Amino acid sequence: MTAPNLEDLLRELTPQVLGALVRRYGHFEGCEDTVQEAVLDAAVQWPADGVPGNPRGWLVTVATRRLIDQLRSDRARRERESATAAEVVPDDVPDTDDTLVLLFLCCHPALTPASQTALTLRAVGGLTTAEIARAFLVPEATMAARISRAKQRIRATGRSFRLPEGAEREERLRVVLHVLYLIFNEGYTASSGSELHRADLAREAIRLARTVHAQLPGDGEVTGLLALMLLTHARRKARTTVDGDLVPLDEQDRTAWDRALIDEGLGLAEASLAGPALGPYQLQAAIAATHAAADKADETDWPQVHALYLILERIAPNPMVTLNRAIALAETEGPAAGLALLATLDGDDRMAGHHRLLSVRAHLLERSGDRAGAYEHFRRAARATASIAERRYLESRAGRIRP
Template sequence: MDTDTNALLRQLAPQVVGVLTRRYGDFDTAEDAVQEALLAAATQWPQEGVPLNPRGWLIQVANRRMTEQVRSEQARRRREDLAARREPADRRSAPAADEDEALDRDDTLILLFMCAHPALTRASAVALTLRSVGGLTTGEIAHAFMVPDATMAQRISRAKRQIKASRIPFRMPDRTDWASRLDAVLSVLYLIFNEGYASSGGPALQRVELSREAIRLARAVRRHLPDDSEVAGLLALMLLNHARSPARTGPDGELVPLAGQDRSLWDGDAIEEGIALVTSALPNGPVGPYQVQAAVAAVHDEAKRVEDTDWPQILALYAVLERISPNPLVSLNRAVAAAMVHGPAAGLDIVKALDADGRLADHHRLYAVRAHLLEMLGDRQAAIENYRAAANRTISLPERHHLAIRAAELAASLAPPSAGGARKAENTEEVRRGERG
């Protein structure tokens, strides 16, 4: 199935889950039925073509699957009980609400808030929403949480059972309930965007359809909460990073690092909107991590050339971020900024402390940053070893390719002139092995 159709299915899936959940009041069964409808679409659409009304097609197929699952008398009684609890007594004998209106609604935002219900643990809420709203596979979510696939599958199944047992009504929460769910909602949108911006695995560096869907949902949340500075900060962060997407890959999908990007390809409108959002958000509420990350992205995007980047400001912002949201990856980014301001040795000191800390043990980014800083320091042999170690630890093929090539280029620069040809061939084969791995 082509990329556009996959993106369409990813966008429509939570909408169809919303329609069936609204109709039957059973989120768990609705999600299973929609998964079957998606499999049917993946099988039939490539041969028969995408239907004129793909959303309606999915609703019809999923509804048929749902009906089959609730056909038994026991399931029917359970559905009627749920419907009776959901509707006021004076409406139980009345006709159903306008079905066409219900089908035309996009319930994705309601689904997003429902999955972030306080009855669930934060980790379970995020995992369930990534699966049901973000369309990520269980394996992708497991990788984001750094747990085995089986553990994540159990966590998602348990969260679905809790949603079902709690009889959560399928509607937007009252404003008084938003605060308790908002952190989880924003975390989910952030993770969905990040998976689109830098795919955790596979042949593509980016999954633009995921980033766009995260931006769409962030806009929807902001329409409900226009004065929330962290909602504005998250949307700004997404826009400012997504603006660089056209320049982040080369003609063959290869990774282009920030310093080598053609900045004329960046989306100026998205940058302008993102800067305006973060500029207005920072003075108007408590400063949160999304606002600070957006401010960092804005500094990068405002630089017309890589040489114009205000690294002292970025270093100061990472120090603030480290205080309000301690995280080893934040510290790793501060190491890069420290190296750009005070020299590579300063950055390597931070990396050394992170290595001793152990939370980034075997994380490819620790090795990649250390390799970059060692290269800046002039220790090319140590840089080569760390580039290779980083390449062996990432499951993203474009990242692995980029890191292996950098190691090969440095190795070639160390080879004696007489051995250059043989060493170059050896390095080329090394890169190929990395690509195959």
């Protein structure tokens, strides 16, 4: 088995093994540590000895032995360890896949969004603490402390390892989808650093979204989120030049888009709309599908895009949705209409000085003929972003229209 295939296998098995241990023994924090140790053992042993016939059972057995050793060494848990240590390490590993239960646990509402994201990547994604720290450009010690606090907070809640029911389940599922959405967005357009995107994070978000979709195939929002990720990720190779410079959507070589991902995404986007209700991910997937259906930028059905943003704005009001609707409105009614809609965001504290608002206004000012205003806003947008790739692009746009 090649190294990439082995890595994919271990990432797929990690949440399944962790779920099996947590369901059997509890002790989320201790189980998570021992599973990571078992995965490291496999990464070292399997390339040399070969992948065992039952890799999941191998990992469960190794992790269970380590957990029992850990419990035996903890005098404060003497009574609990007596019962646990007497158990036989399971030879027969149940086929139940608890990945979804584990995702719900990692996205517990008692945690902050940052902690939910970090714990999901660690416990369900199988990334090391160092990998997560690098992805979010923070010191490893800082990320380790964040993950440790998240595990302690979950332990303090005393939640049983089960799927919530009824309204709580629906609410928790929305949190899970939001966390996966945040992970994907950080991978697709990094918020800081020299690279425009981090493909490993985007791929991991897609893998986890596929896992959720496999267990909840009839949920329109789950299907819509997966479709949105696939349709967006399909553009990755066309988004930058060979030098790493950003290429905007209307200038991308659409023949470089991943056709297989687009076809799959289009099918899922259509399927997501079959239900009686519409959610934000379904609508965003429909917007992405409209862009993907156009062979050329000037063939984009902008009235359809604007109509979808208008619906999205009504059911999930958000300044970024309004900003994107302004772009679509400018394409259908001209830059003045887009600028008028952008003006409604000037009093929103969430958008104050945001580089996206500045850059879109700069683009529309340039289209309207106000080169001086566009130059100033491109310059301000470049100073406001922490992404080096975006800064280079915005500075180049300013340079082309410098008075």
